[in-house]
Amino acid sequence: MGPFLQYTVIGLTVGSFYALVALGYTIVYGIIRLINFAQGDLSMVGAFIGWTLLVSLGLEHLPLFLAIVVAFVVPMLGTAIVNLGILQFAYKPLLNRSLLAILITALGMSLVLQNGSELIWGPAIEAYPPNLLPAEGMFLGPVHVTYVQIALVVVSLLLMGGLVAFVQGTTLGTAMRALAVDHDAARLMGINVNQVIRLAFVLGAMLAAASGVMLGLYYVQIQFTMGFLLGLRAFTAAVLGGIGNIPGAMAGGMLIGLLEAYTTGYLSGKWEDVIVFGVLITVLVVKPTGLFGERVAERM
Amino acid sequence: MAVLEVRDLHVFYGNIEALKGISLQADAGQIVAILGGNGAGKTTTLRTISGLLRPRSGSITCNGKSLVGLSAHGIVAMGISHVPEGRRIFNVLTVEENLNLGGYLIRSDRAMVQQRKGAIYALFPRLLERRMQLAGTLSGGEQQMLAIGRAIMSDPKVLMLDEPSLGLAPILARSVLRTVREIADRGTTVLLVEQNARQALTIAQRAYVIEVGRIVLEGEASELAKDERVQKAYLGGFEAVSSASPEP
Structure with a gap:
């Protein structure tokens, strides 16, 4: 029982990162039916902006709380600007054309972000300050939980809670959900559709950057290629939960995190991708609408 | 003084000319009916006025201000509201959320949103009973009430309705049109596209008849109702229908 609970703690921690990236996929898909394959790479960009602040600019020496706030807020804003740029220059000209063209453009954007980051930050593996956060933790019965794990899960849950409150509780959030149903009807309500699309890209990028x-x-270690597998796993999470569905993305992310932790724990880390992508294939074959995706309406 | 004025409107779908020079006008508080068969260009006319389609040429003005070239959301802000064909309510949102979106442009003024919702619930008490229900679970008549309610949340100067009675039982259709009359009596100008020409002509002051993208007849609604061509083309065979659903 001990190891099982230990793997569960690890799975939920990692799962919350996947959930954040999966939310980005799902918000953007919900509104313009695009799988934004650059989502995982946005996370990588966020990680590097955070690293630049903490290590290159020495923010790690500031008081801990201040350093952490800056290391989250600035990458979230910076990555949002990057994603808006991608929307404006790469996706927008294609929005009313073929979905295939825009999908391939998204794959291209993933490569642009990777190679752009390699140019800026270099191909080497960089390290976050390892002693920034306290390494110790506490025992909950037989399970050891570090304070870092608790803090990261709490921050993820706060971000997700904030997103849900925004989407469910505000008129602007309602407009986002309306756009998932009918763009023209939304226009007739006086909704500036392009503005809401931009908002979705900003939110998606901010969540990805936070996860990065x-x-x-x-x-601790980051590299310009880290977004690729992260993106694919988060995509699997979004599909598993039912793409376009916000609670689905969260649940899917947690499930993929758990699956990965149990696989590593009971089998071997080498089997992680086999199992995770096995799940993707199974979901696509058996229940393509995912666990929560019963209300997906195709507009294509 | 015309609240809405359309002049010589030409609209194309690709190379096909859907509207070949439509001109019409509506005065304050008037109900203006647009009649015509399928494919005549009635829906195209409304979609062009509300900015969902761009005209190749022609002018559209609301109280003298041009609407051509504005975005659809900008046209809503100018005071034109459009209840589209097939209602197009947001099925996965609640009744209340649909109305909130109708008040999207005034969303920062919560008191105003509440006040207008109150007025709409007074007009359609059925919507109040079902306010937390998903709009997709409403009956056809209730969905039409919601579509109209949502459109008047923005307190428009001009309300455009595309086939509001389509698919409704005759008694519901009449009740919807009675509500349209009520809305117009409060000073809103109504542009009404209807299949049910006879009932449309009963509540309208003016009417236009469109055929293949051109206005072929226009005039006082009461005059058009007596016009031989209108009777033959749009009111013909109505006896059979009216005997099945007598006027109240």
């Missing part, structure tokens, strides 16, 4: 900084703090 968390990955850096948790695993």
Whole structure:
């Protein structure tokens, strides 16, 4: 029982990172039916902006709380600007054309972000300050939980809670959900559709950037290629939960995190991708609408 | 003084000319009916006025201000509201959320949103009973009430309705049109596209008949109702229908 609970703690921590990235996929898909394959790479960009602040600019020497706030807020804003740029220059000209063209453009944007980051930050593996956060933790019965794990999960849950409150509780959030149903009807309500699309890209990028900084703090090592697998796993999470569905993305992220932790724990880390992508294939074959995706209406 | 004025409107779908020079006008508080068969260009006319389609040429003005070239959301802000064909309510949102979106442009003024919702619930008490229900679970008549309620949340100067009675039982259709009359009596100008020409002509002051993208007849609604061509084309065979659903 001990190891099982230990793997569960690890799975939920990692799962919350996947959930944040999966939310980005799902918000953007919900509104313009695009799988934004650059989502995982946005996370990587966020991780590098955070690293630049903490290590290159020496913010790690500031008081801990201040350093952490800056290391989250600035990458979230910076990555949002990057994603708006991608929307404006790469996706917008294609929005009313073929979905295939825009999908391939998204794959291209993923490569642009990777190679752009390699140019800026270099191909080497960089390290987040390993002693920034306290390494110790506490025992909950037989399970050891570090304070970092608790903090990262709490921050993820706050971000997700904030997103849900925004989407469910505000008129602007309602407009986002309306756009998932009918763009023309939304226009007739006086909704500026382009503005709401931009908002979705900003939110998606901010969540991805936050997850990138968390990955850096948790695993310490970051590299320009880290967004690729992260993106694919988060995509699997979004599909598993039912793409376009916000609670689905959160649940899917947690499930993928748990699956990965149990696989590593009971089998071997080498089997992680086999199992995770096995799940993707199974969901696509057996229940393509995912666990929560019963209300997906195709507009294509 | 015309609240809404359309002059020589030409609209194309690709190379096909859907509207070949439509001109019409509506005065304050008037109900203006647009009649015509399927494919005549009635829906195209409304979609062009509300900015969902761009005209190749022609002018559209509201109280003298041009609407051509404005975005659809900008046109809503100018005071034109459009209840589209097929209602197009947001099925996965609640009745209340649909109305909130109708008040999207005034969303920062919560008191005003509440006040207008109150007025709409007074007009359609059925919507109040079902306010927390998903709009997709409403009956056809209730969905039409919601579509109209949502459109008047923005307190428009001009309300455009595309086939509001389509698919409704005759008694519901009449009740919807009675509500339209009520809305117009409060000073809103109504542009009404209807299949049910006879009932449309009963509540309208003016009417236009469109055929293949052109206005072929226009005039006082009461005059058009007596016009031989209108009777033949749009009111013909109505006896059979009216005997099945007698006027109240």
